[in-house]
Amino acid sequence: MSDASAPGRTPAQDIAAQVEVFVRTVVAPFEKDPRCGPHGPEDGLVHELRGLARDRGLLTPHILADGTHLSHADTAPILRAAGLSPLGPVAVNVAAPDEGNMNLLGKVATSEQKARFLNRLLEGGRSAFLMTEPAEENGAGSDPALMRTFARPDGNHWVISGRKTFITGAQGAGVGIIMARTDPGDGQGAATMFLVDLPDPAVRIERILDTIDSSMPGGHAVVAIEDLRVPADQILGAPHRGFEYAQVRLAPARLTHCMRWLGACTRAHEIATDYACRRQAFKRRLIEHEGVGFMLADNLIDLKQSELMIDWAAKVLDSGLHGTSETSMTKVAVSEALSRVADRCVQVMGATGVSRETIVEQVYREVRAFRIYDGPSEVHRWSLAKKVDRDWRASQ
Template sequence: MSTGATIAATVERFVRETVAPFERDPRRASHGPSDALVQELRGLAREAGVLTPHILADGSHLSHRDTAMVLQAAGLSPLGPLAVNVMAPDEGNMYLLGKVADPEQRRRFLDPLVSGEARSAFFMTEPAADGGAGSDPSMMLTTARADGNHWVIDGRKAFITGADGASVGIVMAKTPEGASLFLVDLPDPAVRIERVLDTIDSSMPGGHAVIAIDGLRVPADQMLGNPGDGFKLAQVRLAPARLTHCMRWLGSCRRANEIATDYACRRHAFGKPLVDHEGVGFMLAENLIDLKQAELMIDWCADVLDSGSLGTVESSMAKVAVSEALMRIADRCVQVMGGTGVTGDTIVEQVFREVRAFRIYDGPTEVHKWSLAKKVKRDWKATQA
C-alpha cells in the first residue's frame, strides 16, 4: 500500500473505534464541540499516532492524492477531522503557512497548529450589511496602515470560523499596495467577537463569528510575504482547501450512506425490507454512483494540484460537482430513513446540515459556475484571434 493508504487505514480504525463513540458526548453544542472535547480527542489521537497525519515528521505534506485518502477516513465521523487535526480552517492555514511563512513565522504560528495545541482562524469575509468582501474579495473594506514598524488594522469580518477560542489568526486587509495577509496572536483586545452566528452546521469549534477589529497593532515581521501579496497568497490556500473540504465531507457521506443502508436492510414495511422496495433501493444505488463520481473528481483535481498547478479552475469544478453530489447523497439518506433520518439518533441529520452549508463554503456553487462561464468565454475568444 502507498504511504497515504497505510495512514488512511490507521486513521479509519481510530475514527470508527475511538472517535465515533463520542458522537453522543454532551460537549457537542450548536456552535461546535467544546475545546475540552477537542483536546481530549486529540490526546487520544496523539496516543494512537494519528495526530496531524497529513504532515510528516520532517514537516513535508503528503501528496494531495494521499491526503484525499487520509481526510476521507477522518471524515467518517463529524468529530474525526477535529480529533486528528485535519479540520478546517486549521488544515488550510497549516498548508498556507508551510508554503509561504518564513522560519520564525513557522516556529511561532505553524508549530502550535501542527502539534494540535492551538486552533486558528482565517479572517477574510466581511459583513454584507457593510458592503464588504464576500465571494468577491476585491470589495475588501478592512484596512491596514503602516505606523513605524507596525501595521494598524481596522475593520469588520463575518463568518469567521473558529475565531472564538483561536490562538492564531490570519487577517486579510487592504494596504496601499493591495490586499495583504497578517499573522496575529489571539486573543487580542483589539479583536472583538460581536456575536457567534447561529448556523445550520455544528461541527467546527468556535462556530462562525462576526468580528470587530479596532486598532489592531501587528509587527511588520508578521506580514505574510510582501504588501499587496494577499490575493496571490490566498490562492495558494484556497484551491487545496476547497478540495480538502470535499475529501472530509465525502467521508461523512460514506458513513451516512452506511447508516442508511443498514436501516433499509433491517427495517421492514409492506411485507419486505425497505431496500427491496424500488423507490428505496434505487436511492441507495444512486448514492453509490454519486459517491464514486465524487471520489474520482477529487482524485482528478488532486492529481492536477500534485502536478504543481494552482488548480484554480479544476478546484472550482471539483467543488461544484462534489458538493452537489454530496447534497444529493445526504438528502437521500435522510429520505431512506424517514422519521429517524431527521432525528439526532444517528449522525445522518447532522451530515445533511453540514453538507448543505458546504454548498456555500469556499464559494457558492453559482459563483464557481459564473467563474467557469467566464473561462468558457475567454477560451472561445482565444479561438477567434
C-alpha cells in the same frame, strides 16, 4: 504527526487505514457527547480527542514526522477516513480552517513565522482565517475586492481596523490570519495578510452566529478589529499580495473540504443502507422496494463520481498547476452530489433520518452548508463561464 507504515501498503495508505479505525472505534462514540453543541465541539472535547489522536501518532497525519507534507492525492484517503465522523477531522487535526491555514503557512511563511505560528498548529493549536466581512456593510465575501478592513503603516507596525464575519473558529483560536486592504502606492489597491496571536484585546468577538452546521470548534463569529497593531515582520509573505495568497490557500482548501465530506456521506450511506436492509414495511425489507433501493443505488453513483473527481483534481494540484478551474468544477460537482446523497439518506430513513438518533441528520445539515462555504456553486459556475469565454476568444 505520524510516520507509520506497513508492508504492502504505501505510508499514506497505512495512515489512512489507521485513521479509519481510530475514527470508527474511538471518535464516533463521542458523537453523542453533551460537549457537542450548536457552535461546534467545546474546547475540552477538542483537547481530549486530539490527545487520543496524539497518543496513537495520528495527530496531523497528512504531515509526516520529518515535516514532509503528503501530496494532495495521498492526503485524499486520509481526509476521507477522518471525515467518517463529524468529529474525525477535529480529532486528527485536519479540520477547516486549520488544515488550510497550515497549508498556506507551509508555502508562504518565513522560517521564523513557521517556528512561531505553524508549529503550534501542527501540534493541535487552533486558528482562524479572517477574510469575510458583513454583507450589510457590503464587505468582502465571494468578491474579496469589496474588502473594507484597512491596514495602514505606522513606523515598523501596521494598524488594522475593520469588521469580519463568519470567521470559523475565532472563538478559541490561538493564531489568526487577517486579510486587510493596503495601499501599494499605485492607486490600484491591494490586500495584505497578517499573522497575529489570539486572543488580543483589539480583536473583539461581537457574537457567535447561529448557523445550520455545528461541526467546527468555535462556530462562526462576527469580529471587530479596532486599531490592532501588528509588527511588519508578521506580514505573511510579501505586502500587497494577499489576494494572490488567498488563491494559494483556497484551491487546495476547497478540495480538502470535498475529501472530508465525502467521508461523512459515505458513513451516512452506510447507516441508511443498514436501516433499509433491516427495516420491514409492507411485507418486505425497505431495500427490496425499488423506490428505496434505487435511491441507495444512486448514492453509490454519486459517491464514486465524487471520489474520482477529487482524485483527478488532486493530481492536477500535485502536477504544480494552480488547479483553480479544476478545483472549482470539483467543488461544485462534489458538494451538489454529496447533498443529494445526504438527502436520500434522510429520505430512506424517514422519521429516524430527521432525528438525532444517528449522525445522518447532522451530515445533511453540514453538507448543505458546504454548498456555500468556500464559494457558492453559482460563483464557481460564473468563474468557469468566464474561462469558457476567455478560451473561446483565445481560439479565434
